[in-house]
Amino acid sequence: MIFHTLWAYLYYAFLLVCCGYAIMRGGRSEYYGAGIMTLGSLSTLAVARAFGSSWSQVEVGIFAIDVVGLVALIFLAFRSDRFWPMWAASFQLLAVTIHTVMLLDPQITPWAFGTGAVFWAYPMLLALAIGSCENVVLAPDRRVRAG
Template sequence: MLQTAFLILLIGTCLFAFLRGRTDERLAAGGMMLAALITPLAVSSGFASPETGVLGIDVALLTFLFIIALKSDRFWPLWAAGFHVVGTTIHLATFVEVDIWPPAYANAQGFWAWPVLAALFVGTLLEARYRNN
């Protein structure tokens, strides 16, 4: 149920970003959609051990969001990158503490995708409102 809700919000937010955003919003939406599409393919152990494939995707998305944040004249990419840093570092904790309960690892890692998505939505909303004034 939660995955379905996230997927609906992801598609809606990214569509909104493609239609009403500028380059930064569109690039971030594309990167987030791509990461969301390939992440399930990279899960190898069902979060029973460190998911190095998912970590690689998260590091790539973090790098992409960081580059957008460095080049952007808006604040939302900083928030998106900052939220994604937390989600990415959760993977690192599993290398230190290998006895993490798999559902806790999966939920903690997935939780931080919501604020990243919210940052994109709010950034697109403010951008669209700014251009309409």
């Protein structure tokens, strides 16, 4: 199964570190981003375990999860004053594009399809972590007051 490989353990450790850091250090956008990425990853794991994932054809459940994640990240990018959600949405768009390419040309090898679809989660998490690192929370006496 998907969770029985070393790469899967490394990914979920990276997910835990990046999302945990975002929750501890980030603002509202980082909280939502961490939630979107965690929910997407856990939903993908559940679908892959329930229905199996051979990556030899379009994984409809995983594709649907990726599309919902893309819509959520685009919405976050529009609503946020931060720059990192645009990067995360762009990386998620690349993951969705890999699924779309598999729809158009099902002769893509399972290794290329699986690797291409999963790879873009790492830069997304990295964008979240960098965005959290750049989040500056000013002390109450240093905030700019309007009017």
